[in-house]
Amino acid sequence: MTRIYFKLAALVLTTALIAGCGKKVEEQAAGSVEQELTLCEAESFIPDNNFGLSSFFEKGNIVVAELSDGTVLNEIPVTFDEYRVFLSMIDENNGYLLYCSTPGAGQMMKLLYFTNDRWLSFTEADISLQLDGYPTSLSAMSEEQLFIGTQMRSNGFLFETTNGGRDWTSFTVDGSIKNCQNGYAPIVDKENNIAYVLLKCDENYLLYQLNDVWEKKGSFPLDAFVEEFFASDGELYIVDSEGKQYRIEGE
Numbered sequence: 001m002t003r004i005y006f007k008l009a010a011l012v013l014t015t016a017l018i019a020g021c022g023k024k025v026e027e028q029a030a031g032s033v034e035q036e037l038t039l040c041e042a043e044s045f046i047p048d049n050n051f052g053l054s055s056f057f058e059k060g061n062i063v064v065a066e067l068s069d070g071t072v073l074n075e076i077p078v079t080f081d082e083y084r085v086f087l088s089m090i091d092e093n094n095g096y097l098l099y100c101s102t103p104g105a106g107q108m109m110k111l112l113y114f115t116n117d118r119w120l121s122f123t124e125a126d127i128s129l130q131l132d133g134y135p136t137s138l139s140a141m142s143e144e145q146l147f148i149g150t151q152m153r154s155n156g157f158l159f160e161t162t163n164g165g166r167d168w169t170s171f172t173v174d175g176s177i178k179n180c181q182n183g184y185a186p187i188v189d190k191e192n193n194i195a196y197v198l199l200k201c202d203e204n205y206l207l208y209q210l211n212d213v214w215e216k217k218g219s220f221p222l223d224a225f226v227e228e229f230f231a232s233d234g235e236l237y238i239v240d241s242e243g244k245q246y247r248i249e250g251e
Helices: none
Strands: 038-042 053-058 061-066 072-077 084-089 095-100 110-115 123-126 134-140 146-151 158-161 180-189 194-201 204-211 213-221 226-232 235-240 245-249
Touching (some): 053 084, 084 134, 095 134, 180 226, 194 226
Antiparallel strands (some): 084 095, 110 123, 146 158, 146 180, 180 194, 204 213, 226 235, 235 245
């Protein structure tokens, strides 16, 4: 895997009220040998700021708008149905957006958009045939280097491109781990200049940290599906499919 360029878009959090920190998740999966991590529930909303932008579906379009005042920067027509959209900015003006349709009959459309002028204009590329899994996340490290995490199907659950999305290859974080279902694109804790990746394997979520090579930091069980995984101010966060937000802590 190519060494990560530490240029991931800054993820700025609003002040969060944290409750329940220091309490361990009550049950650890049987047979688990990894360090047990703590999930600290966050009572206030923690947004992925993406340099002040948000993306969402509205009236048959993907809308990219300013978080501060809701100003719409652009609307991208949706040719298929509305399922998932992921936004990752490299800086104020440059960034990527990934659109995914519903996986009808096992087929999912995956369209990758790029902008260099804060979404006043954009280019489009169809990467549907290059990633067989269903995307869970997108991380843009530079204009050339991107990562996509997926729910695994036949050809992997973590993907990297080093030429701006033209070609994608799957990569393995830990060859000793089997039965992984989901991968989440690597993120960067910019305060400490550390990269992390999250995997869902059997009953546990496994957290890895990049120290020249990927090293396992610990694990935690979670019944719900992780929808978001991000870093800010030296902390790691997840948002689950029930809308609950947590900060991840070690022992």
